[in-house]
Amino acid sequence: KAGVTQTPRYLIKTRGQQVTLSCSPISGHRSVSWYQQTPGQGLQFLFEYFSETQRNKGNFPGRFSGRQFSNSRSEMNVSTLELGDSALYLCASTRGGTLPYEQYFGPGTRLTVT
Amino acid sequence: QQQVKQSPQSLIVQKGGISIINCAYENTAFDYFPWYQQFPGKGPALLIAIRPDVSEKKEGRFTISFNKSAKQFSLHIMDSQPGDSATYFCAALWGNQFYFGTGTSLTVIP
Numbered sequence: 001k002a003g004v005t006q007t008p009r010y011l012i013k014t015r016g017q018q019v020t021l022s023c024s025p026i027s028g029h030r031s032v033s034w035y036q037q038t039p040g041q042g043l044q045f046l047f048e049y050f051s052e053t054q055r056n057k058g059n060f061p062g063r064f065s066g067r068q069f070s071n072s073r074s075e076m077n078v079s080t081l082e083l084g085d086s087a088l089y090l091c092a093s094t095r096g097g098t099l100p101y102e103q104y105f106g107p108g109t110r111l112t113v114t
Numbered sequence: 115q116q117q118v119k120q121s122p123q124s125l126i127v128q129k130g131g132i133s134i135i136n137c138a139y140e141n142t143a144f145d146y147f148p149w150y151q152q153f154p155g156k157g158p159a160l161l162i163a164i165r166p167d168v169s170e171k172k173e174g175r176f177t178i179s180f181n182k183s184a185k186q187f188s189l190h191i192m193d194s195q196p197g198d199s200a201t202y203f204c205a206a207l208w209g210n211q212f213y214f215g216t217g218t219s220l221t222v223i224p
Contacts, residue, residue, distance in 0.1 A: 004157075031210065043158075043203065043214040056211045090157050101146050101207050105157035 002027065004093050004106035012112045018079040021109045025072050025093030032074040033103070034066060037088040046089075049074055050096050078111075086113045117141060118206050120215025127222050133191040135218045137204035140185060146207035149178065149189045151200050152217075158203055162189070194222045 005024045013019050025032050033056075034046040045058035049068035066076040072093075078085055088108040094101050119138045127133045137147075148163035164171045164178040164187065171178045177190040191198055199222050204215040 033212070035214075042216040045211060045213070048210055050210065056209070092157075096210075102160060102163070103148070103212060104160060105150075107155075107157045 004091055004104055006089075006091050006106040006109050008109060009107065010110045010112075012114060013081050014114055015081055015083060017081050018077060019081060019111060020075055020077045021089055021091075021111075023074045023076075023091030023093075023106060025074070025091075026104055029093035029095050029104075030072050031094045031096035032068055032072065033092045033094075034074070034076050035090040035092065036060075037090055037108070038086075043090070046076065081113045083113050086111060116216070117213040118204060118215045120204050120218060122218060123216070124219040125221070127194045127220065129194060129196060129222055129224050131194050131222075133194045133198065133220055133222070134188055135202050135204070135220070136186065136188045137206075137215050138184075138186045139206050139213075141206070141208060141213075142185070143208050144206035144213075147178070147180065147187050148205050148207075148212075149176075150203040150205065152203065153200050161202075191220075194220075196222045196224050198222050 007022045031050045033048040036044045047066050048056040052068045063079045068074045090108045092103045092105045094103045149161045150158035151161045152158040162173050162176050164180050175192045180187045201217045201219050203217050205212045
């Protein structure tokens with residue numbers, strides 16, 4: 001079974017630009033979560049989608065947004081990039097529904113903002 | 115506010131020794147506690163997980179000990195190997211959201 005895939009793997013953007021990251025969950029998984037990982041802050045929760053609906057949102061500014069498609073694939077968008085947005089963005093998927101809630105991560109997208 | 119507190123931040127262990135990483139939480143509504151292992155340049159990988167109705171779970175060299183009354187859980191790595199050198203994260207689930215500890219960088223010296 002293929003794992004969680006994320007594209008692109010690496011991205012370099014300029015401050016003020018916007019970026020879209022893509023995530024394909026494990027087949028059959030309906031829940032997708034996004035995290036920002038930085039050396040100083042660890043894993044910070046961005047948002048979680050289940051069946052195209054955002055169920056949870058972390059404490060990030062409105063510049064961070066996401067969506068989920070009917071095939072469970074998800075995208076996240078960051079507008080008006082700031083230097084502090086440089087991070088590893090991780091996508092994770094679960095089946096959703098009842099426990100055990102095994103969550104599997106993708107390899108991440110390394111975003112560098114210059 | 116950090117919902118899950120993890121310690122130590124870094125750990126150095128001799129090959130063959132036992133590595134112990136601890137996590138503490140306050141929210142008694144958490145109902146699932148996984149541990150993740152992350153190598154540089156990779157996403158975290160699910161290592162082992164436990165439900166609060168179980169006090170211990172063992173998978174190979176990895177054991178989770180869970181103390182519900184103390185609201186603490188820990189990861190024990192027996193016979194630690196250099197290949198175990200990685201960053202370990204504990205997490206806790208509440209509803210549909212996972213809350214992560216800040217990570218422990220483990221180095222196993224040959």
